[in-house]
Amino acid sequence: MSTDRHISRRQKLLQALRKAQVPALLVTNPKNVTYLTGFTGDDSSLLIGPEILQLFSDTRFETQLQTECPTIPVEIRNAKLNMSELLGRELPKFSLAGIGIESTSMTVELFNRLTEKLSPIPLIPQSGVIEELRQIKDAEEIDELRLAVQQAEKGYRLMKSLLMPEMTERQAAHELEHGMRRFGALKAAFEPIIAVGDHAALPHYRAGLRRFQESPFALCDWGAISPRGYHSDLTRVWGTGKVAPKLLRIYGVVLKAQQAAIAAIRPGVSCQSVDSVARTVIDQAGYAKYFGHGLGHGIGLDIHEGPRLSPISSEELKPGMVVTVEPGIYLPGIGGVRIEDDILITRDGCEVLTSVSRELEA
Amino acid sequence: MSTDRHISRRQKLLQALRKAQVPALLVTNPKNVTYLTGFTGDDSSLLIGPEILQLFSDTRFETQLQTECPTIPVEIRNAKLNMSELLGRELPKFSLAGIGIESTSMTVELFNRLTEKLSPIPLIPQSGVIEELRQIKDAEEIDELRLAVQQAEKGYRLMKSLLMPEMTERQAAHELEHGMRRFGALKAAFEPIIAVGDHAALPHYRAGLRRFQESPFALCDWGAISPRGYHSDLTRVWGTGKVAPKLLRIYGVVLKAQQAAIAAIRPGVSCQSVDSVARTVIDQAGYAKYFGHGLGHGIGLDIHEGPRLSPISSEELKPGMVVTVEPGIYLPGIGGVRIEDDILITRDGCEVLTSVSRELEA
Numbered sequence: 001m002s003t004d005r006h007i008s009r010r011q012k013l014l015q016a017l018r019k020a021q022v023p024a025l026l027v028t029n030p031k032n033v034t035y036l037t038g039f040t041g042d043d044s045s046l047l048i049g050p051e052i053l054q055l056f057s058d059t060r061f062e063t064q065l066q067t068e069c070p071t072i073p074v075e076i077r078n079a080k081l082n083m084s085e086l087l088g089r090e091l092p093k094f095s096l097a098g099i100g101i102e103s104t105s106m107t108v109e110l111f112n113r114l115t116e117k118l119s120p121i122p123l124i125p126q127s128g129v130i131e132e133l134r135q136i137k138d139a140e141e142i143d144e145l146r147l148a149v150q151q152a153e154k155g156y157r158l159m160k161s162l163l164m165p166e167m168t169e170r171q172a173a174h175e176l177e178h179g180m181r182r183f184g185a186l187k188a189a190f191e192p193i194i195a196v197g198d199h200a201a202l203p204h205y206r207a208g209l210r211r212f213q214e215s216p217f218a219l220c221d222w223g224a225i226s227p228r229g230y231h232s233d234l235t236r237v238w239g240t241g242k243v244a245p246k247l248l249r250i251y252g253v254v255l256k257a258q259q260a261a262i263a264a265i266r267p268g269v270s271c272q273s274v275d276s277v278a279r280t281v282i283d284q285a286g287y288a289k290y291f292g293h294g295l296g297h298g299i300g301l302d303i304h305e306g307p308r309l310s311p312i313s314s315e316e317l318k319p320g321m322v323v324t325v326e327p328g329i330y331l332p333g334i335g336g337v338r339i340e341d342d343i344l345i346t347r348d349g350c351e352v353l354t355s356v357s358r359e360l361e362a
Numbered sequence: 363m364s365t366d367r368h369i370s371r372r373q374k375l376l377q378a379l380r381k382a383q384v385p386a387l388l389v390t391n392p393k394n395v396t397y398l399t400g401f402t403g404d405d406s407s408l409l410i411g412p413e414i415l416q417l418f419s420d421t422r423f424e425t426q427l428q429t430e431c432p433t434i435p436v437e438i439r440n441a442k443l444n445m446s447e448l449l450g451r452e453l454p455k456f457s458l459a460g461i462g463i464e465s466t467s468m469t470v471e472l473f474n475r476l477t478e479k480l481s482p483i484p485l486i487p488q489s490g491v492i493e494e495l496r497q498i499k500d501a502e503e504i505d506e507l508r509l510a511v512q513q514a515e516k517g518y519r520l521m522k523s524l525l526m527p528e529m530t531e532r533q534a535a536h537e538l539e540h541g542m543r544r545f546g547a548l549k550a551a552f553e554p555i556i557a558v559g560d561h562a563a564l565p566h567y568r569a570g571l572r573r574f575q576e577s578p579f580a581l582c583d584w585g586a587i588s589p590r591g592y593h594s595d596l597t598r599v600w601g602t603g604k605v606a607p608k609l610l611r612i613y614g615v616v617l618k619a620q621q622a623a624i625a626a627i628r629p630g631v632s633c634q635s636v637d638s639v640a641r642t643v644i645d646q647a648g649y650a651k652y653f654g655h656g657l658g659h660g661i662g663l664d665i666h667e668g669p670r671l672s673p674i675s676s677e678e679l680k681p682g683m684v685v686t687v688e689p690g691i692y693l694p695g696i697g698g699v700r701i702e703d704d705i706l707i708t709r710d711g712c713e714v715l716t717s718v719s720r721e722l723e724a
Contacts, residue, residue, distance in 0.1 A: 109489055
């Protein structure tokens with residue numbers, strides 16, 4: 001639903017465009033269209049400038065557009081006209097000196113077609129303008145992220161209540177997604193990772209045919225997408241039998257690293273230094289080379305967005321950012337531990353949005 | 363898994379590249395990479411030329427690449443190097459006079475970065491070369507499509523066995539997806555459309571909060587994705603109570619139109635004429651203006667691919683194509699009927715891959 005929040009987001013974008021001396025921006029990334037208008041459909045574009053606000057869509061979305069953003073003018077194409085033809089016909093009418101385009105989402109094909117149709121109006125490649133605004137969440141977005149966290153956690157508890165030793169990773173992943181949907185999620189934020197035993201040593205494993213009874217511990221990395229498209233992202237490890245002392249030890253190290261990093265999160269702190277806090281704990285315990293990825297990332301309309309918490313990050317934390325904190329230690333052939341929570345940066349520190357137990361209960 | 367089929371697909375591509383005088387093609391569309399190599403992961407590229415076969419991927423996919431296409435050389439990047447940097451470093455080593463790129467999937471951003479890094483080697487925009495090959499399915503692909511159909515049909519029967527009058531469209535959609543996964547599908551081919559009563563008059567409705575008890579009929583448009591990524595796509599309408607005579611009548615018209623179109627399918631027939639067969643039946647029954655979309659489309663690694671069966675299609679049916687045939691009549695505010703099956707074009711006619719009942723049982 002289009003709201004005052006969307007107006008405020010568009011005003012911030014117009015300021016950024018003015019600064020970049022771009023007369024208007026053609027928004028083609030569907031997530032960015034959603035961010036600026038509240039419209040949650042696909043295959044639609046938005047032209048936005050100081051005096052311009054115009055959606056381009058097709059007949060499939062007419063009803064949805066009327067419900068979700070009734071105040072924004074829409075040009076609807078029929079099936080005989082493709083999007084580049086519609087844009088080629090409509091964009092020149094705005095008499096612009098140049099049109100910014102989103103170069104990280106527009107294809108070469110569309111760019112070449114538009115260049116030809118709009119000549120001599122130049123297309124001006126822009127990169128990450130809206131993505132940068134999206135790093136700072138407003139109150140509505142924070143509410144949606146809280147909802148995505150709740151849906152993920154309720155689905156997880158339901159899945160765990162259904163576990164049986166003979167169940168496979170994949171069956172559990174299906175129960176998890178089904179569970180999150182029962183609690184109102186659109187779907188899973190990504191194909192859940194459920195990893196039994198040494199599968200947990202593979203940070204990007206998905207879910208296969210190993211059964212829970214084959215090892216005394218399991219890792220689950222999952223999230224939900226809220227009705228308006230916001231993503232949560234969590235990881236937990238739990239015991240299903242007697243867990244080996246080595247794994248208990250790395251569990252303790254990862255949890256300590258994570259809690260130290262969370263304690264360091266507040267506005268004005270560099271993302272690089274938060275990563276460093278966790279990395280130092282893991283280094284000092286002797287596992288430096290077993291933590292091969294960054295500490296975390298922003299979440300929102302995408303599952304991975306800015307800022308990144310990593311050794312090469314150059315960003316700084318600001319109120320309204322929501323990031324994951326997910327240190328891990330992976331011992332090939334033995335197992336792995338990752339603990340991941342979602343953190344809101346507040347005016348004077350941070351708030352952990354996730355609440356499901358971090359105990360390694362059996 | 364990489365097989366002789368993949369070798370044969372690559373040979374056909376090399377012929378097409380020779381004809382187009384393109385020295386080598388950088389394949390960036392992940393579905394096309396899967397088609398040519400058997401690798402089912404994301405974010406990886408393939409350079410292919412008469413003497414060249416080289417994958418570019420990252421550490422996440424190392425194990426998967428070894429399993430799925432062990433014979434194809436892979437250059438793996440680490441997290442500190444992005445894909446454009448890796449390609450910028452590696453591609454010049456092949457001393458090519460020019461490199462074709464897939465302009466319908468490559469972003470403007472990647473194109474501009476590569477142009478800069480590879481200068482003076484020209485990038486040559488290509489469009490639809492592999493997509494055209496993909497229209498003709500080989501034996502392995504047909505087996506996968508059969509599997510995707512079976513998984514969809516088993517999930518559908520399971521969902522229907524669970525229906526209760528107080529269940530919502532959305533709950534049924536969740537049961538349907540969960541059911542297809544139980545039978546081995548990767549996931550739903552798209553968010554299923556389950557439409558009770560006049561919701562069925564909206565061809566692109568999804569699934570909302572209406573309960574089955576609120577109307578005596580429902581429409582379901584759904585499909586499954588097989589383990590190797592192939593899509594099925596079906597639509598059925600069923601009665602849950604006493605269906606109004608008007609709907610029974612349009613059901614009969616749509617079924618007649620569909621069966622007539624299927625009877626017309628054989629190699630050498632134009633896609634446009636098959637569409638016309640169904641459209642004529644609907645026109646003659648007086649519902650011309652209530653059938654607003656094309657008759658069907660190819661299915662495969664994408665849910666919508668070539669050929670299109672529509673009034674503006676210029677393609678011709680060939681053995682090995684697999685298309686949907688899905689006429690519909692939509693009466694706003696009353697309801698709609700669409701019946702959709704998946705059809706393989708054989709050497710001397712066609713085979714209907716779908717088998718779930720077309721009876722409008724109550």
